Amino acid sequence: MAAAKAEQGQRPGPGFGPRPGGGPGQRHHGAMAKPQSAGKALKRILAYMKGERLLLILVFLAIIASSAAGVAGTYFLKPLINEYIVPFIGKENPDLSGFAGVLFLMGSIYLVGALSTYAYSRLMINIATGTLYRIRRDLFTHMEKLPVSYFDNHTHGELMSHFTNDTDTLREMMSQGFPQLISSSITVFGAFVMMLYLSPLLTLLVVVMLFVMLVLVTGIGKRISAYFKRQQEALGKVNGYVEEMIEGQKVVKVFSHEAVVTKGFEELNLELCKAASSANTFANILMPVMSNLSYILYAIIAASGAAMAISGRMDLGTIASFLQYTRSFSHPVTMMAQLFNSVLNALAGAERIFRLIDEQPENDDGDVILVNCPDPTGMWAWKRPNENGAFDYIRLRGDVRFENVTFSYDGEKNVLEDVSFYAKPGQKIALVGSTGAGKTTITNLLNRFYDITRGRIIYDGIPLDRMSKNDLRLSLGMVLQDTHLFTGTVMENIRYGNICASNEDVIKAAKLANAHSFIKHLPEG
């Protein structure tokens, strides 16, 4: 029995039991990606499971136990029927103790199987959620360290999908995909071995049908992937169109363009419908086709087995066991093919995550740091290592000089050309200019969000690139062009500037910025 989750949109769903009608084939995956190196990705994921590796071995054993129990239990039908039921037919007062004993054994094996299923699921929860937690934290911490240019070159959507899509598929792979793949494989392998043991001749028929099934699974599987890719593209187009039109809804109204816009949507909608119906058709027919192929096999086996029994070459117990094995076959076989693909897809997602984690962080090789000299003055100063191995202390005053600074964002067009100016401590310098003149760039450079290509920026007599970035930024107070506030109270947001600030300090600052009065007018101040 395979368990797969009911996926809804972008959020994880409850992994309730077996999904009838098809597991991964039923899910709405996007274009299935293949990882560049599945092995490497797996190794890294394993590395995140440190400390829980022993548990992993236990999980593995439990999965084997669970599938093996199912396979073994089915075998019991043969001795039960052949030795404990048929021989007693018609007997008066038969001795049923042997029958009961073997049945008891069968039941116990099954019980062990069910318990093992619980065991590996339970162990897997802790392993999977723990690993995911560690990966998420790593992902976030590394993201925070990335230089501003990385965020310029990657869309928000892309970065968000690492946190949502990629981690979700990874979690699914760990808690369900991988265990099911193993258990399905064991079930199929075990059943096959047992069938061979029971009757090599009948197994031949099974092999032929298995071949047919595999061909169909891959064939349908390929079409599913192809059509889902097309569906994703069509969905992307619809998404983009809807976003544009809704963002610009007011313009649409002002120009009375509603009819035109709706017509445009109709076309894209139709395209999406066509792609979706093909994709879903193939996804839907997978299970019925596989399941009924297995019924065809069932019929053939029943007839052949009966024929062999009539000619005395087979007993009832063997037929019984064999038929049960046949029935338990088709589901795992289908699952294996699909699961394999989805595991690969998850690993590709993991690769994307690791790529971000491996990304070069903002390098900070500045060795000048900011210190607070508590006595006697409580002033702030730069602490710079000098040639003798000791430190120089330079007071923080706020003297900024740009000397022949040239800078370009993309390496081609210079946004700043040979810019020089100075700002003495306490001065108010205004930068004016038309759009695109480079004003915001100057502030970006001062913050060392980007580094200059030519010239020097000197801060309190120290070259900017010698300063530790964190300390440099601590010494600056920036009000950026795009206003960003965070979820939380007004107090918390203002305190962002100085976590140690007291409530009075926060209110004082608000008053200075002329914000206090409107804050007081808010319902909760």
Next chain:
Amino acid sequence: MIKKLIPFLGEYRRYAVLAPLAIVCETILEVLIPFLMARIIDVGITSGNMDYVLTVGGMMAAMAVLALVFGAAAGRFAALAATGYAKNLRQSLFEKVQEFSFSNMDRFSTASLITRLTTDVTNTQNVVMLMLRMLVRAPIMLVCATGIAVYINTRLSLVFFVAVPVLAAGLSIIMSKAFPKFQIMLKHYDKLNKVVQENLAAIRVVKAYVREGFENDKFGEAAEQLRDSQRRAEKLVIFTMPLMQAVMYATMVCIVWFGGNMIIAGTMKPGELLGFLSYVTQILMSLMMVAMVFISIVISKASVTRILEVLGEEIDIRGSKKIKEDTCSVPDGSISFEDVSFNYGEEAENPVLSHIKLHIRSGETVGIIGGTGSGKSTLVHLIPRLYDVREGRVMLGGIDVRDYSLRELRDSVAIVLQNNVLFSGTIRQNLQWGDQAASDDEITEACIAAAAHDFITAFPQGYDTILGQGGVNLSGGQKQRLCIARALLKKPKVIILDDSTSAVDTNTDMKIRSALSKKLKGTTTIIIAQRIASVMDADKIIVMDDGKIDAVGTHEELLGTNLIYREVYESQQKGVA
């Protein structure tokens, strides 16, 4: 609730009927197959009748093939029905949103509308597809399989009447306990994503204030919370599989025991026992299917609710109810406000506009000045009925704006909004929003007046330059000028510029204004601006303060008589000279 959505099946209704029908056929065939197998063993083998075995075997295989066909057909029909349904749903949602007035739009955020049109519709589609297949298959299989079991051996089938309720009860308990825990987990999931989103948008702020550590801790807390709530939820859910296995195996053991005894006693045949074992799987699986569908329906409830919210929204502003012949075209560009009051929300206290009385002659150039929040934009939004007044009335050309058809009204009033939105397509296509039939000369003329022609022709492809979403490759000032040109192409009776020259420097601003005054001689022009320099030459200037008109007059008059105006003027002049 799903009932409300049934009408959207539309032309796909027959597929929605065919799919379940095919499934019924498939299921019945599948249920009969083990029965035939039992016959082969009990009749065929015992009587040594090869012909019987071959015939019945052939029948079984044929039935399986037929079941395959039905199953595949059902899959196709269900896909057609569900995706067609989704298409109709999406279309209706989109059309409804197009009918929305500004105030309707205000009630939903852009992001949530987009989600409703995409993710929520897809969720509903998937549930519909699942229902069309499983909701029919499961009960039929359950009933038929149990029925055949009863037919074969009534006493033994009692086992099922114990197993099924036990499994059903177990599943219900698990689901009801686990579900609220999943709700909590999803909340934590959303919270986590919110932290990430905020950091992505405000990374510069985080870096500038060196708050990476703080944000890391914030994230860590949220991630820990998610991990713990996920564990709590999953701990319950994992009982499903073992429960299913336990019930199934126990049932099988019981059947083998009791059935075995009956065979020995001669009241049952071995083949029948095998048949029974097959039905164990079929019956218990169908119960699981019901559980699955149930869960999916519950999960999708949120999506369905959100869709119905949009569909059920009452449209605020509709065109005049008069028939086409009665509504007239706008005679001229005169505007009057008669004791107009307005508010965005429901509360009456502190209205955004109160008791506005204003008259503008056709062809006048009027400037509106006022602090942030004084009501300038709101005032002009009332003219093309982007919002409707609460009290009083707005007249255009001597007729209440509500008496015009929306089309007519908006064709005569052009407004260049504060957010300058352009769409994907060429520059020319964007400009043609003003007038689909505009000739190239008219387009060029409008662009020259808006001081846009020069920068357009500087692009290698000129007017055929393609703009990204939102007009991405242009600077703020360029976008504004294109929007002005687009409005000019409407050749309206009234043109309103809402702070439209804020992103251009004073020089370009002056160029635009002088070109406009030449081109728009007969057109009523309303200019909202922050800079007094932009409205200095207007025929009259309106000073607004806190939702009321403070004063009306020419530049010189206001300098002399109005305190607010004088203060603003002097503070803006300080930089000059």
